[in-house]
Amino acid sequence: MTDNLRKFEEKWWKNRCYFVAGVDEAGRGPLAGPVVSAAVIFSEDIRIDGINDSKQLTPEEREELYHEIMEKALAVGVGYVDNVLIDKMNILQSTYLSMIRSLKKLPVMPDIVLVDGYPIPDLPVMQENIIKGDAKSISIAAASIVAKVHRDRIMEFYGMEYPEYDFQTNKGYATPKHVDIVIKRGPCEIHRKTFSPIREMMNRIFGG
Secondary structure, three states: OOHHHOHHHHHHHHOOOOOEEEEEEEOOOOOEOOEEEEEEEOOOOOOOOOOOOHHHOOHHHHHHHHHHHHHHOOEEEEEEEOHHHHHHHOHHHHHHHHHHHHHHOOOOOOOEEEEEOOOOOOOOOOEEEEOOHHHOOHHHHHHHHHHHHHHHHHHHHHHHHOHHHOHHHHOOOOOHHHHHHHHHHOOOOOEOOOOOOHHHHHHHHHOO
C-alpha cells in the first residue's frame, strides 16, 4: 500500500524538492472541540507498512502508525484552532488557519506542500492540492493520522472534564446520541455555537 502512495512525493523529489510536506486536518464536522491539522515531511527512503487514510484505520492501527510516523518522519508539525475562533471565523477559514499553523510548527521550510482537498489561500510556499489526497499521498495520509490522533486525545481529555457529554466515545460528532445529550443538557464551553443543531437549539432557547 505504501508504494502506491508515493507517486506525488516521488514527482517532487525528482524535481529536487527534498522537503515535501503533506498536510491534512481532523475535526471539520464535529459539533464540539478544535479543528486540528498536521504537516508531515518524509525522506525518500521512507517505508511504513499499513499507512492509509486515517478514516480507513481502527483507533489501534492509528495509534501504532502514529508512533512510527513520529519516529521516522523528518519533521512533524501540529496546529489547531479552538471552537471559539471557529465560531468567529467559520470552519473553512479555521481549517486553513490550522493548516498554516501546522506548517509553521515544522522545523524546516517545505519546498512544496501537498494539501488534501483545496489549496490553502495565500500560502507563501509552492503547493499542490490533491482531492482525496489522504488516500493518494503517503505524507498526506501520515498527516491525517497524526491530526486524528492528536484531536482524539484532546477530546478524550475533554471527556474527563465534561463526562456527561461522552466525548471519549463520540469525539463531538453529530450522532443521534450526542445531539440528544446536547438537547437535554445544552451545549458546554467547547461546543461550536454556530453549528447546527447547536445554533438551532440556542435559537429556540434564546429566540434567535
